[in-house]
Amino acid sequence: MLAEMRIQGLGVIDDATLELHPGLTVVTGETGAGKTMVVTGLHLLSGGRADASRVRSNAPRALVEGRFEVAPDSSAAKVARDAGAEPDDDGSLIALRSVNSDGRSRAHLGGRAVPNAVLSELSDQLLAVHGQNDQLRLLRAGEQRAVLDRFAGEPVASVLARYQRIRAEWVDAVRELTERTERAREWAREAELLRHGLDEIEAVAPEPGEDTALVDEARRLSDVDQLREIAAGAQHAVSGAADGDPEAPGAMGLLGDARRRLGGAEDPVLRELESRVAEAAAVLADVGADLGGYLDRLDADPGRLEQVLARQAELKNLVKKYAADVDGVLSWADDARERLAGMDTSDEALNALAQRRDELAAELAEHARTLSRERGEAAVGLAAAVSEELTGLAMAQARLEVVVEPKEADDADAAALRVDERTLLAGPEGTDEVELRLIAHSGAPSLPIHKGASGGELSRVMLGLEVVLADADTVPTLVFDEVDAGVGGRAAVEIGRRLARLARTHQVVVVTHLAQVAAYADRHLVVDKGANDTGLTRSDVRTVADGERVAELARMLAGLDSTATGRAHAEELLETAASDKSQGERAPRRRGSKKA
Numbered sequence: 001m002l003a004e005m006r007i008q009g010l011g012v013i014d015d016a017t018l019e020l021h022p023g024l025t026v027v028t029g030e031t032g033a034g035k036t037m038v039v040t041g042l043h044l045l046s047g048g049r050a051d052a053s054r055v056r057s058n059a060p061r062a063l064v065e066g067r068f069e070v071a072p073d074s075s076a077a078k079v080a081r082d083a084g085a086e087p088d089d090d091g092s093l094i095a096l097r098s099v100n101s102d103g104r105s106r107a108h109l110g111g112r113a114v115p116n117a118v119l120s121e122l123s124d125q126l127l128a129v130h131g132q133n134d135q136l137r138l139l140r141a142g143e144q145r146a147v148l149d150r151f152a153g154e155p156v157a158s159v160l161a162r163y164q165r166i167r168a169e170w171v172d173a174v175r176e177l178t179e180r181t182e183r184a185r186e187w188a189r190e191a192e193l194l195r196h197g198l199d200e201i202e203a204v205a206p207e208p209g210e211d212t213a214l215v216d217e218a219r220r221l222s223d224v225d226q227l228r229e230i231a232a233g234a235q236h237a238v239s240g241a242a243d244g245d246p247e248a249p250g251a252m253g254l255l256g257d258a259r260r261r262l263g264g265a266e267d268p269v270l271r272e273l274e275s276r277v278a279e280a281a282a283v284l285a286d287v288g289a290d291l292g293g294y295l296d297r298l299d300a301d302p303g304r305l306e307q308v309l310a311r312q313a314e315l316k317n318l319v320k321k322y323a324a325d326v327d328g329v330l331s332w333a334d335d336a337r338e339r340l341a342g343m344d345t346s347d348e349a350l351n352a353l354a355q356r357r358d359e360l361a362a363e364l365a366e367h368a369r370t371l372s373r374e375r376g377e378a379a380v381g382l383a384a385a386v387s388e389e390l391t392g393l394a395m396a397q398a399r400l401e402v403v404v405e406p407k408e409a410d411d412a413d414a415a416a417l418r419v420d421e422r423t424l425l426a427g428p429e430g431t432d433e434v435e436l437r438l439i440a441h442s443g444a445p446s447l448p449i450h451k452g453a454s455g456g457e458l459s460r461v462m463l464g465l466e467v468v469l470a471d472a473d474t475v476p477t478l479v480f481d482e483v484d485a486g487v488g489g490r491a492a493v494e495i496g497r498r499l500a501r502l503a504r505t506h507q508v509v510v511v512t513h514l515a516q517v518a519a520y521a522d523r524h525l526v527v528d529k530g531a532n533d534t535g536l537t538r539s540d541v542r543t544v545a546d547g548e549r550v551a552e553l554a555r556m557l558a559g560l561d562s563t564a565t566g567r568a569h570a571e572e573l574l575e576t577a578a579s580d581k582s583q584g585e586r587a588p589r590r591r592g593s594k595k596a
Contacts (some may be wrong), residue, residue, distance in 0.1 A: 001020075001022055001068070001069050001126075001476050001477055001507040002020055002066055002067070002068055002126070002127070002477050002507065002509070003019070003020060003067045003068065003069050003092065004017065004018065004019050004020065004066070004067040005017070005018045005020065005038075005041060005042070005045070005064065005065065005066045005067075006018075006063075006064070006065040006066075007037060007038070007041045007062075007063075007064055007541075008059075008062065008063040008064075009055060009056040009059035009060075009061060009062040009063060010037050010040060010041055010044075010054055010055070010056060010062040010063075010064065011034050011036075011037040011040065011054055011056060011062075011539075012032075012033070012034040012037065012056070012529065012538060012539045013034050013037050013056070013527075013538070013539050013540075013541070014056065014059075014538040014539070014540070015540075016527075016539070016540050016541035017541070018038065018525055018541050019523070019543065020507065020509060020523065021507075021521075021522040021523035022507050022522075023500075023503040023504070023507065023508065023522035023523075024499055024500055024502075024503035024508045024510065024520060024521050024522045024523075025507075025508070025509045025510070025521060025522065025523045025524075025525060026509075026510045026511075026512055026517065026518045026520075026521035026523075026524055026525065027509070027510070027511045027512070027525045027526075027527060027541075028511075028512060028513065028518050028524070028525070028526055028527070028552060028556060029526055029527030029528065029529070029539070030529060030555075031513075032529065033527040033528065033529040033539050034527050034529065034539040035511045035527050036481065036511065037054075037527075037539075038509075038511060038527070038541075039129065039479065039481040039511055040054060041064040042064075042066075042127060042129055042479055042509075043129060044062075044064045044097040044099065044105075045064055045066045045095050045097055045119060045123065045127075046119060046120060046123035046127055046129065047097075047107065047116040047117060047118070047119035047120030047121075047122075047123060048120075050097075050099040050103060050104075050105035051099070051103075052099065052100070052101055052102060052103035054099065055099055055100070055101045059101070060100065060101060061098050061099060061100045061101060062098065062099045063096065063097070063098045063099075064096070064097050064098075065094065065095070065096045065097075066094070066095045066096075067088070067092050067093070067094055068092060068093045068094075068095065068126055069091070069092050069093075070092070070093050070126070072091070074125070075125045076093070076122055076125040076126050077093075079118065079121050079122045079125060080093055080109060080110055080122065083109055083110075083112060083114045083118045084110075084112045084114075085109040085110025085111065085112050085114070086110045086111055086112070087110060088110075093109070093110055094108075094109070094110060094111070095107075095108070095109050095119060095122065096108040096109075097116075097119065107119050109122065124475075125474075125475070126475065126476060126477055127475060127477050127479060128475040128477070128478050128479065129479040129481070130462065130466065130478065130479065130480050130481065138436075138449070138458075138461075138462060138465075139448075139449065139450040141433060141434065141435065142429075144434045144435060144436045145429060145432065145433075145434035147382075147434075147436070147465060147469070148375060148378055148379060148382060148402060148404070148434050149375070149378075150469055151378055151381070151382045151385075151468065151469055152374060152375060152377075152378035152382075155374045155378070156371065156374045156375060156378060159367060159370050159371045159374055160371060160429070160430065162367050163364065163367040163368060163371050163430060164428060166360060166363050166364045166367055167364055167426060167428070169360050170357065170360040170361055170364050170426075171415070173353060173356050173357040173360055174357055174414065175414075176353060177350065177353040177354060177357055178414075180343075180349070180350060180353065181350065187343045190339075190343065191340055191343050194336040194339060194340050195340070197321070197322060197332070197333075197336060198333055198336055198337065198340075200318070200321075201318060201322070201329060201330075201332075201333050202333075204314050204315065204317075204318055206315055206318065206326045206329060206330065207326075208326065208327055208330060209326065209327065210311075210315065210326050211312070211315050211316075211319070211325055211326040212325075212326075214308055214311055214312050214315070215312075217308050218305065218308045218309060218312065221304060221305040221308060228295060231291050231294050231295050232295060234291055235288055235291040235292060235295065236248070236250060237250055237251060238250055238251050238252060238284050238287055238288045238291065239251075239252050239284075239288040239291075239292075240252060240253045251284055252281060252284055252285065252288065255277055255280060255281040255284065256281065258277050259274050259277050259278060259281065262274035262277060361417060361418070364417060364426060365417055365418065365419045365420075368417065368419050368424070368426065368430060368431045369419060369420070371430045371431075371432070372404060372406065372430065372431065372432050375404045375430075375432055375434065376404050379402035379403070379404050379434070380402075382400075382402050382468065383399075383400050383401055383402045385468040386400040386461070386464045386465055386468050387399045387400050389463075389464035389467050389468060389498065390460060390461065390464050392494045392497070392498070393460040393463065393464060393491055393494045393495060393498070394460075394489070394490045394491030394494060395440075395457065395460060395491075397440070397441040397442050398438060398439065398440055398441065398457070399438075399439040400436060400437070400438055400439075400461065400464075401436070401437040401438070401439065401446050402434065402435075402436055402437075403434070403435045403436075403437055404432050404433070404434055405432065405433050405435070406419070406422060406424045406431050406432060406433070407424055407425040407427065407431055407432065407433050408422070408423065408424065408425065409423050409424055409425035409426075410423070411423055413425060415427060417431065419431060435448055436448070436449045436461075437449065437452065438452035438453050438457070438461065439452070440452055440453070440457070449461060460491065460495070463480070463495060463498060463499075464498075466478065466480075466502065467498045467501060467502055470502055470505050470506060475506075476506060476507055477506065477507040477508075477509065478502060478506050478507070478508050478509070479508075479509045479510075480499070480508070480509070480510045480511070480512075481511045489516075492514045492516035492517055493516045493576070495514070495516070495517055496514075496516050496517040496518075496519060496520035496577060497520065497580055499517065499520060500520040500577070500580065500581050503522065513556065514556065515553040515554075515556035515557045515570065515573060516573060518552075518553060518556060519553060519570075519573040519574050519576070519577040520577040520580070520581065523543060524543065524544050524545070524549050524552065525541050525542070525543055525544075526541070526542055526543075526544050526548075526552050527539050527540070527541050528540050528541075528542065549574070550567050550570045550571055550574070551567070551570075553570035553573060553574070554566035554567050554569065554570040557569055557570060557573075
């Protein structure tokens, strides 16, 4: 949860600290006091777009800092660890976002500078902010399908995962079959060139590193006399004259004499040196033998030199065509064989691919049917649950419908799939279109919610959805920015009740202008507007309780904070809210209470 947030230099807020309740926190204040800056700050903490116009006049930058309490084994904690962030001494996680007056922004998490995307990823695990833009998103077909899938939970999620896995294989098979069919003529020409190159290379049959070895051999054969003179001279120096001439003993003879002298010495130090001389003699003996072997192999062979030069010519011809050296030629051949294996356009290969495509299509159609069936069953439950919530939100005659219909497709569409004799569009999320429709009152037509709901009704539909989806929502903190816009009276009281119900399983933060909603708060924050010594408008945030809270509720009701009537009405609201919350706490907890 979000335990605390500090805002500096943001809009009309100079410097304010908000201590949030684990349950329901409301933020109120007069119009223009800066209530929405609280939501703006949360958007910045969530990695949202930085806007230089939000930086307070004459301030070098705006800064928002949030302290989150996260479980060590949570997804949010993993995001922080992956980013190199360190928790605070009390285990909490500090997130910070700053925006300079020139529009540049920086993000920090756990004392480490991080990209804004990291804060966005973190907020996906911790925060869900609902405002006017979120209501607009709810009007999109994709968002409506996502709402239904959230409500359905595991039954849809598991089928959807299987559908997406098979769909990926099916798409690959369709693409490969289409590519092979359409490019058959082009691939045939390319395959002919590849086979010609392979035939030419296989005819020469080069060996790895053969070109380098032939260069060395050719050099030896060309310089055989000079090499023999060098090797023979070295062998004579090491082993001595071949006839054993005592006048030319060589290094071996000299070492033998040294060993005899040292071995017969009385001094033990000299005798120890004899073993080291023996080691040197052994090394020289090996060198002498190697030199002798080299000389035996170093026969002048004009025929062999011609063979080597001819082989070099063959290899150079391949190298000139296919690569920089023989190893590169062999690599080209391996690649050519692999490409040929994937360019089989024979009838047998195409028939095998077509059969694979059809098998996957049949399996995919079965998963699509199951997915549609699960969504259809969930749609009935979601519609009934939200309609019940709308009844409590002063929309007693309204009813929500969740319609699941197949998406038709043309046979020519790349993602066309035959399901029960119909050609449907098999998208990544299934073959279904999901639409939320509202029947505003008895006898009214069923209309898409963007046509059938006013602004206030849309706010209540969204709140009803959030209440119903609370059990399926793993995000611990829900933020509502004037979700009560366009409502009042009894509907406002019901909104307060439902927000209090949500606060039993989630942390809820609400920016509101309705006293009926604010009365249900566990903590009430007020944004006050004033002016500093220079006349510049500034706002602060303070926590109100007892008499101050009564005065604020009376002001919100009708500006009657200083009258007995206004205070009496505010006190009555608080008593009603306290009674409702007390009864709610005694009632059985909702399924989502396990997340509290």
